[in-house]
Amino acid sequence: MAQFHHSETAASDVPRRYAWIVFALTFGLLISDYMSRQVLNAVFPMLKEEWALSDAQLGLLAGIVALMVGLLTFPLSLLADRWGRVRSLTLMAILWSLATLMCALSESFEQMLTARFFVGIGEAAYGSVGIAVVLSVFPARLRATLTGAFMAGGMFGSVLGMGLGGVIATALSWRWAFAAMALFGLALAFIYPLIVREAKIAPRKARSDAGSTPPLRRRLAGLVSSRSVVCAYVGSGLQLFIGGAMIAWIPSYLNRYYDMSPDKAGGLAAVFVLISGAGMVLCGILSDRLSQNLPQRKFVLACAYSLATFLLLSLAFQLPAGLPQLLLIGAGMFVAAGTSGPAGAMVANLTHASIHGTAFATLTLVNNLLGLAPGPLVTGRLADVLGLNGAFQLIPLVCLLAALVFYMGKRRYLQDLQRLHGSAGDSGNAPNEARA
Template sequence: MDAHCIEPATGNFSVAPAVPRTYAWVVFALTFGLLLSDYMSRQVLNAVFPLLKSAWGLSDTRLGSLSGVVALIVGLLTFPLSVIADRWGRVRGIVAMAAVWSLATLGCALATNFGEMLVARAFVGLGEAAYGSVGVALILSIFPMHLRSTLTAAFMAGGAFGSVLGMSLGGVVAVHLGWRWSFGTMALLGILLTAAFWLVVTEKRICSDHRNAHERRPNGQGVCSSLRMLVAGLFSTISVVCAYVGSGLQLFILGSLFVWMPSFLNRYYGLAPDKAGAGAAMFVMIGAVGMVLCGIVTDRVSQTVPARKWGTAIAYCLISFTLLLIGFHVKPGALQLVLIGVGMLVVAGTSGPAGAMVANLTPSTIHASAFATLTLANNLLGLAPGPFVTGVVADRVGLLGALQWIPLMALLAAVAFAIGRSNYSNDLRRLDALRRAAKKS
């Protein structure tokens, strides 16, 4: 592809789409339901780790790779598949993606060895790769602009709820019916939701409304930039690169804990897989709530001084490092669980500040691509390698020893954010000068 065409993220167009309100909310409900299915299919594996380890004699390295391969594929393919879906049709793209991850989850249920499971999990990642970006784009295209922030936040929160449901329900089903039925249940749910979405949501109706809205846009709002200019905008400053890197490194910890908490509770607290999955789901919820709370705190303290966002990101890194390091070194018991829980509350707090910094440091016309790049960094630096590396270390020093090591990643993330903060003011001045020069020309 020689060029990348982008529409500005902001503009004067404020005409509400012509989709009937009831129909729009039905579309939202089905799209949100598929998001739940997305994360349930992804995270159910974590709940059955103990059973898979026993059934196939898998090492922790192999268990970690079964989880990490999904995030790896998502990270690699999010951007290109989002572009394809925009050109092919978002509704058709969503149906195809949901069908792929649902059938791949069924393949996990039918797998007879590690190799087959790994391939099936890779196809789960293939189906899920672009769903987040395409799903939210579809939702925003059929609702008025004044609801965009609310709908985006609600849609993204579905990932945490899906993770909780996947681990808790998957653990219960595995104990009573076997681990294969855990995957089979998630696959069946996905297939049913895909069929409902395909029957109710039509490309013709969505596209006609989107096309009518597009035709009412003022001339000149579309912006086409070459691939070179796009890349230059995405990586124009040291500080924006530090925001990408810092965010990804910090999510290394979150990705590891999401995947390995059920096994940790099973091995060191003697909980059965269903209870371990439910317990781990509570920690996932704490992490999700922490994202929101830390974002609110960051906005409050940086309201008059935007540069303070860097300081809050560094603080979240150092607090999570301290709490989790101590938490995994104390003896199993109530104190350990409290320390881990509070650590989980702030460990993903950097997500909000990192997103805000990326938005401040990139042109508004490429914000969609900028956030796709941030997603890429989050997956390739954090969510994909985190579970795998933790598994590799666990095979050598035990799972507890591995979990005692991973908080150190927060120090590296803090260093990245500190470097970004030191360059932030100069980078903003340089970008401002470039914008003024562009206007004059």
């Protein structure tokens, strides 16, 4: 159980107050990340009218960022693990902020697509490297809670991006909406390296233990060496298909079916995303608490969250526009991202601490290629044929696949923990790793 003890020892060397400062600043940059990504959704109606775009083209503008994140997160996270996580995070933030500023200056669909391409490159590895930084300064027993709370920053950033973006776009123009997000990101990117230092988040004990870790090739092989960790990756990615689709298209849905202006649609959509972020945090806390004595419950809960999402959203989009539908959409979005905390904790438990950045990059890769990238694009193409409401009636089916994959992972979780971390002398500690 070297991984468990290493994580606890390393974290204990970091003062708790400084650990929370690191969390706050890293969390703040994640919010900037998603503000820059999701402000686009608030101005969909304006871009559609000004440039005469189809829903498929709008979906491509949203999906290109997630696609680049999916393609580049693994190699860039591996480089960050070796080159320095703080330096890497700072450069990422500068790049996505400048690319967002390019969006504000775009004069055509092609220019906007190019700018969004670079937003995706800048954001590619931030989530995976950022959560690795956070986990490195806290005890391992808080993994599901911290993963859920940190990843909820994406939801809160989406709230601010869509909410503020809609208000700014209505009051000034859609260009100023992008520019505001860019300036916020650049300000945080300047502050971050002044306070968060590599030497402070990599304690002496952790650095001295680095020489005793397995060779890189063997540690990388451990990323996909068990059925349960593969199921955690795939189940998480499938579940986030619905999250990516809803976040991208709910402002347009409210605009079309509730006749809301962009600022009002963006504001209500922001409330839904905020509900989803709250669900991500609370579901992560619930996962840690209910899994203390039965670690395989993390998979059971993830499966339950997926099934609940399917039932609630399927029912919601069978109803006509009105308050009952909005309430069911809110309930569905509350549980939709609930798998993020337990899935992240399981990935951390089943991989070596020295490559947690790369492990979370693998999770991000699957999340984007299976969920966040195709979600907006597939929904847009379905909407061109069936209408947006018809598309929303179909996409919750993906949650059934996610539930099935999580169930398959649950059957092997304890055995995989014992095989990966347990030896004759410490195999009994494997449940402690899962419980963390």
